[in-house]
Amino acid sequence: MAIDQKSIAALRAAIKNKTKDYDKELLKIEDEKQIIDNTNKFDSLEVATKMMYPAILTLMILQGFIVSAMVFGSAGIGKTYGVMKTLSESVRVWHKTEDQKANMTPEDLDKLLDQPAPTLVKISGAITPKGLYQLMYKHREGNILVFDDCDDVLRNPKMSNILKAGLDSGVDERVITWETARPEEGLPTSFEFKSQIIFISNMTADKVDKAVRSRSADINLVLSPDEAYEHIGNLLQFIDTTRLNEKGEPVLIELSEKINKEIFKTISEHRYTLAEYSFRTFKQAVGIYVFCKENPDGLNGLTWFDLWHSQQDEIKQ
Numbered sequence: 001m002a003i004d005q006k007s008i009a010a011l012r013a014a015i016k017n018k019t020k021d022y023d024k025e026l027l028k029i030e031d032e033k034q035i036i037d038n039t040n041k042f043d044s045l046e047v048a049t050k051m052m053y054p055a056i057l058t059l060m061i062l063q064g065f066i067v068s069a070m071v072f073g074s075a076g077i078g079k080t081y082g083v084m085k086t087l088s089e090s091v092r093v094w095h096k097t098e099d100q101k102a103n104m105t106p107e108d109l110d111k112l113l114d115q116p117a118p119t120l121v122k123i124s125g126a127i128t129p130k131g132l133y134q135l136m137y138k139h140r141e142g143n144i145l146v147f148d149d150c151d152d153v154l155r156n157p158k159m160s161n162i163l164k165a166g167l168d169s170g171v172d173e174r175v176i177t178w179e180t181a182r183p184e185e186g187l188p189t190s191f192e193f194k195s196q197i198i199f200i201s202n203m204t205a206d207k208v209d210k211a212v213r214s215r216s217a218d219i220n221l222v223l224s225p226d227e228a229y230e231h232i233g234n235l236l237q238f239i240d241t242t243r244l245n246e247k248g249e250p251v252l253i254e255l256s257e258k259i260n261k262e263i264f265k266t267i268s269e270h271r272y273t274l275a276e277y278s279f280r281t282f283k284q285a286v287g288i289y290v291f292c293k294e295n296p297d298g299l300n301g302l303t304w305f306d307l308w309h310s311q312q313d314e315i316k317q
Contacts, residue, residue: 039072039205039220047227048234053219054082054200061144061196062090066217067174068167070199070208073221076278077228078235080148080200084122087144093118095139122146129158133178136166136193143195151201160209166193167215225271232282236264239279241286253290263289266305275313284308 042050057069071079088094095118096104121139127150139145153159165176177190205213205220223231232239237257242250255263267285271277285308292304299307 037206038218039222042220043222047223047231050219050221050223050227051078051082051231053221054079055086057217057219058083058086058198060217061198062087062092066196067169068197068199068216070201070205070213070216070218071221072201072203072205072218074223074228074278075202075276076280077221077223077231078279079221083146083198083200087120087146091116092120092144094120094122119143120146122148123150124148125150127153127159129156129162130178132159132162133176134187136162136176136195137187137191139195140191141194144198145195146198146200148200149202150199151203154199154201154203154208154212157209160212163197163212164209164215167197167212169215225274225277228277229268229271232279233264233268235279236260236282239282241283243287243290253286255286255290259289260286267308270309270312273314273317275315281312284311 042053054071057066057071060066061069071083073079093115119142121135121143123135123145124147127135132153135145147153153163162176162178166174168174174193175190176193178187179189199216204222205218237260239260241253241255243253245251263285264282267281268277274281285304288308288311289304292299292302292307
């Protein structure tokens, strides 16, 4: 049977035209709709409600409803405190660092035997992509990893790829792969990650890889000066300010409630011009106040406020 070339050409033309019609219905990248970030939704919430979110998201992690949570926002307003307090009040136990273990007495080490296996891990500071892979492999089953001020983890493309694989709740198995020309002994080229992660960062949510962020629940806690004033004022009586003793151990600074309020009121008058206005700002003022009380000589007329104010960065007006 001879091949009808005209029929084949007509069929090809029909297929080509159908493909074109189909393509017209597809949403092109350049035509992508503008997405309004969810962080603006938190702006209208009351301060007390906003500050509940770190604990709420942590509870969702503890109860297994989400794989990952991200807590962003202003520095020094209690983001880390809300997460760590909720984790510490759970039945879970923190992994001890090597330094912590080295300083423990035999009695303390014996007590560890009566506790559940540690499943909480806190990571702070710098980390490399390879270090992240090793860390997630080491704590791959049933752990909660808390990255506090490890912003490179959220900004580095290589680490973003590791996180995307490890936090994808839309698949049955979250498999992370590390292909290298020189495989290391004891470190596989792939593994299944069954743990969860909490990120705490002073960055804003828009700085994070969208694909990583989409795999997490998040909150953007950016407080206005007046909101920070309300929040710190509400918790003033519960703020513990410390100094270091000769051994480098924190010792509580005890001042009357009246003096604490006077210090807070004085520094808060400048909240609109301070680059950072937070719990840390207040604690620094308390420390300087006590220092000046204990060292009245040699200050050449400087008051505690003079000394405190000279240390503050300010917003250019």
